[in-house]
Amino acid sequence: MQEFIQRFLEGMANTTWLEYISVVSGIASVWYSRKENILVYPVGLINTTIYIYLSFKYHLLGEASVNFYYTVMSIYGWILWIKKDQQQQQVVNIKFSTTKEWIYQLLFLFAFYLLIFISLTYLKKGFATGAIPWADALASSTAFTGMWLMAKKKVESWYWWIATNICSVPLYFVKGLVFTSVYYFILLIIAFWGLSEWRRKAIKLKNDG
Numbered sequence: 690m691q692e693f694i695q696r697f698l699e700g701m702a703n704t705t706w707l708e709y710i711s712v713v714s715g716i717a718s719v720w721y722s723r724k725e726n727i728l729v730y731p732v733g734l735i736n737t738t739i740y741i742y743l744s745f746k747y748h749l750l751g752e753a754s755v756n757f758y759y760t761v762m763s764i765y766g767w768i769l770w771i772k773k774d775q776q777q778q779q780v781v782n783i784k785f786s787t788t789k790e791w792i793y794q795l796l797f798l799f800a801f802y803l804l805i806f807i808s809l810t811y812l813k814k815g816f817a818t819g820a821i822p823w824a825d826a827l828a829s830s831t832a833f834t835g836m837w838l839m840a841k842k843k844v845e846s847w848y849w850w851i852a853t854n855i856c857s858v859p860l861y862f863v864k865g866l867v868f869t870s871v872y873y874f875i876l877l878i879i880a881f882w883g884l885s886e887w888r889r890k891a892i893k894l895k896n897d898g
Contacts, residue, residue, distance in 0.1 A: 766840030
């Protein structure tokens with residue numbers, strides 16, 4: 690416990706201003722997501738661009754790919770969330786996934802896990818010696834799935850965010866990014882909150898329909 694506390698204090702002391710900005714913007718982005726507020730995307734873009742740089746710096750290549758993907762999907766989600774029909778009603782609303790969509794999610798997750806795991810295992814031999822293939826691939830593939838579903842306002846996106854945050858807390862701590870590890874712990878708490886709110890909205894929409 691004493692060693693853990695010492696590593697935590699050292700990690701916090703070594704936290705850069707870039708990491709602080711990224712963490713604050715990331716928390717704000719997830720908060721806006723929970724509230725179904727469009728600001729989730731512009732604020733989130735600040736977070737993702739900084740973490741692309743940090744992930745490369747600390748040999749978290751899977752996370753770098755995730756944040757690049759986040760950047761692209763943030764633009765895609767931004768477009769979907771503001772899109773309206775002829776009656777000026779939102780085209781995309783919070784809903785539960787169908788059985789067919791669940792199958793697609795699992796296939797999507799499995800495909801990206803294999804791709805990232807195999808890639809990192811190969812890169813670990815030379816370029817990214819500090820990589821942890823299985824952990825990085827798990828955190829990355831669940832995040833890929835969560836971001837895709839969030840753009841489509843699926844309640845299940847929060848299940849994948851929860852899985853991502855659980856994986857990321859120890860992963861970043863081991864890498865020395867202690868403040869980021871704390872950040873993912875905070876996101877984990879918000880994710881449970883977001884899941885509850887989106888479930889409530891989806892049930893209300895289903896009953897009203």
